Amino acid sequence: AQSVTQPDIHITVSEGASLELRCNYSYGATPYLFWYVQSPGQGLQLLLKYFSGDTLVQGIKGFEAEFKRSQSSFNLRKPSVHWSDAAEYFCAVGDPVGNEKLTFGTGTRLTIIP
Amino acid sequence: DTEVTQTPKHLVMGMTNKKSLKCEQHMGHRAMYWYKQKAKKPPELMFVYSYEKLSINESVPSRFSPECPNSSLLNLHLHALQPEDSALYLCASSHGGTDTQYFGPGTRLTVL
Numbered sequence: 001a002q003s004v005t006q007p008d009i010h011i012t013v014s015e016g017a018s019l020e021l022r023c024n025y026s027y028g029a030t031p032y033l034f035w036y037v038q039s040p041g042q043g044l045q046l047l048l049k050y051f052s053g054d055t056l057v058q059g060i061k062g063f064e065a066e067f068k069r070s071q072s073s074f075n076l077r078k079p080s081v082h083w084s085d086a087a088e089y090f091c092a093v094g095d096p097v098g099n100e101k102l103t104f105g106t107g108t109r110l111t112i113i114p
Numbered sequence: 115d116t117e118v119t120q121t122p123k124h125l126v127m128g129m130t131n132k133k134s135l136k137c138e139q140h141m142g143h144r145a146m147y148w149y150k151q152k153a154k155k156p157p158e159l160m161f162v163y164s165y166e167k168l169s170i171n172e173s174v175p176s177r178f179s180p181e182c183p184n185s186s187l188l189n190l191h192l193h194a195l196q197p198e199d200s201a202l203y204l205c206a207s208s209h210g211g212t213d214t215q216y217f218g219p220g221t222r223l224t225v226l
Contacts (some may be wrong), residue, residue, distance in 0.1 A: 020115075032212045036133055041202070041216050041220070041222065042219055042220065043118075043204055043219040043220045044157070045217070046217075085143035089157055095212055096212055098207075099149065100164055100169065100210065100211060102159070102212075102215060106155070107156055
């Protein structure tokens with residue numbers, strides 16, 4: 001069965017600093033990979049996704065993620081965070097065989113300090 | 115347009131009430147999903163309607179009943195809920211399979 005690990009429950013970053021959120025997955029082949037962001041009390045917004053091809057994926061709001069097969073990782077990065085980036089971030093994996101189930105990580109809460 | 119709408123935004127209900135949550139999308143998606151999300155937890159899949167076929171998470175109690183009147187609409191009927199059912203209920207839609215799921219803003223449900 002597929003699984004997702006987000007090792008960092010909570011990260012605090014200064015505004016303007018760089019950010020990296022970690023995501024590791026367990027799956028027999030290359031899964032479909034997603035990063036979603038959720039502001040308090042809101043739904044999930046898709047930041048970016050990886051299905052195949054270029055392993056560096058660009059998303060919205062200046063985010064990017066890199067798929068590393070050798071490390072089973074799909075870490076999310078942003079070169080300079082803004083106060084509005086404070087939110088909960090979820091990594092998710094999907095089964096390319098067609099199972100409709102998305103498996104979510106436990107999430108990383110991002111706090112931005114001025 | 116990647117919008118999924120949900121109504122109501124907030125709902126407070128007693129344990130003997132019957133209520134419904136509604137979800138709508140106009141992206142031509144043929145799969146729609148209900149998720150339950152407790153505070154500080156990831157969403158948990160409850161139901162999937164994909165090309166009119168229903169898939170159920172077997173751990174979901176029968177007091178939750180999904181309905182898909184057409185491919186654009188998805189309802190979740192609630193009856194005799196318990197306080198532990200209080201949560202954020204999220205609807206999502208996609209083209210099916212492992213295609214990207216787009217989420218609505220959610221309904222915050224409180225059961226008294």
